Structures are given as structure tokens and as C-alpha cells.
Amino acid sequence: MRIGELAKRSGLATSAIRFYETKGLLPPAKRGLNGYRDYPAETVAVLAIIADAQQAGFSLEEIKQILPADISSWRHEELMDTLRRKVADIEAMQARLKESKAHIESLIRLIEAKPDDMGCRENASRVMASLGLSKGK
Template identity: 40%
Template sequence: MFQIGELAKRCGVTADTLRFYEKNALIKPAGRSDSGYRLYSAENQKQVAFILRAKDLGLSLDEIKELLEIKLEATEHSCAEVKAITTAKLKVIDDKIEELTRIRSALKKINDACCGEIEDDASHCSILGALASEDVAKSCSHHHK
């Protein structure tokens, strides 16, 4: 058993991070010392490592909490429940990639069309013109509906 500072050091996070995880019910101290300090166990260290690996994969704290709850009662849950969480996350990521690809393509198109002459003033800049064009205004009004 060890105190929060030691757990933080072992996990490579701050004590504030651990308090945040505790506040959000991701971890629970294993006990308390005679003087009232929270005490953590090797199991808590494994839970924090699990949380950090899941965060590295882009999972939200809510998703991580759900996975931890399933892990704690694994015999009462199916592998399909776990896979549903990661499948849903993959869909969100794929949608984001698609959106970023579209944005990149549109931005590259207007960027490539600009001559970028340093001496020219910006009053005839093709990028500013493209952003002010009717097509952009239409896409804006459509986007906010």
C-alpha cells in the first residue's frame, strides 16, 4: 500500500490527475491510513495503467469508465459489449478522418491557387476571395441548418 504521491510517481502522472480519476469514479483508493491518508494498492496501479493506455487510444473518460466497470464484472458481460465500445469509437474516428480529409482538400485547393507574392497587397488575394465567394457563403448557410 502506498500514498497518492507514490502512485503518481509509479504511473508517471500527477497526484492531481489521480484525484481527478478518483473524483470521476475511475479509481477508488484501496483504503486509508491511520492518519486518514488515502492508500493505494498494486491493483490501483494496474487500473491507472489501464486508464492511460485507453486514453492513448483516444477513448473518452466515460468510455474508459464503462470498460473498467465491465472489467470489474467481466463474467457478467460479453466480449461483444466491449467490442461495441471500440467499434463505436472507430466510427467516430473514421468520420473525423473523413471530415479532416475534406477540409484539407478544400484548404489545399485554395492555398495552391494563391500566388503568395510578398510584394502584392492582400486586396486581390485569391484565398480571401475564395473565402468570401458565394459558394462558401452557401456552404456556410447549409452547414448551420
């Protein structure tokens, strides 16, 4: 199948397909006498795997490491280890994001706790002092 048809079937731009090929995620396409790329039908599935993996947070290098040369011959243990590591990475990121969210929400509450008779400049000094960031420190 030519690259235009592959692009239509995969929903990806031809430039993305060429990019994945240059990065080694796709084997080089065979070329006809006319120079056109000719891709096997299973390339559509490989491109779907690449797109799904990217959306799940895998880098192109990680995807390249787990994609088999032949789509019918996955390296099961390596694939499972990589997937488990990605889940652990996501869980660690979720924990960091939860901490960041809590810190920001605490800061919002601190700023909003400004006494009615206090101006913004004084409130900023109050907030900075409560965070241990006052000018005297």
C-alpha cells in the same frame, strides 16, 4: 500503496490520481488510521488503461462506462462494442479531416494562382468571387 508511490509507479501526478478517483474512474481508496489513501497494486494497471484510453480519444465518461469495478471482470461485449464505435468515430474524423485538408489545399492553390500583375486586394476579390462570396452576392 500510498498515493505518492502510486504516482511514481504510474507516472501520473497525485492530483490526477485524486481527480480520477473523484470522477469515479477509480474506486475510493481505503484510508488508514492516519487518513492516508491506500491503493491496491492493480490500481497501477487501471491508471495505465485510463491514460492509454484518453490518448486514444476516449472521454472520461466513456472510460468510466467500460472500466469494470474489478479489473479481472471485463464486460467483453460492451468493451468490444465501445472499441468498435471508437474506431468508427476515428474513421469518420479522418474522412472529415481529409475533406478539410483538400479544401484548404484548393484554397491555397487558388490564392497562389494570382496573376503577376494583380495586387493583393484585387486577388482577394478574385478569390472571393470564385468562391461565390463576392460583395454583389
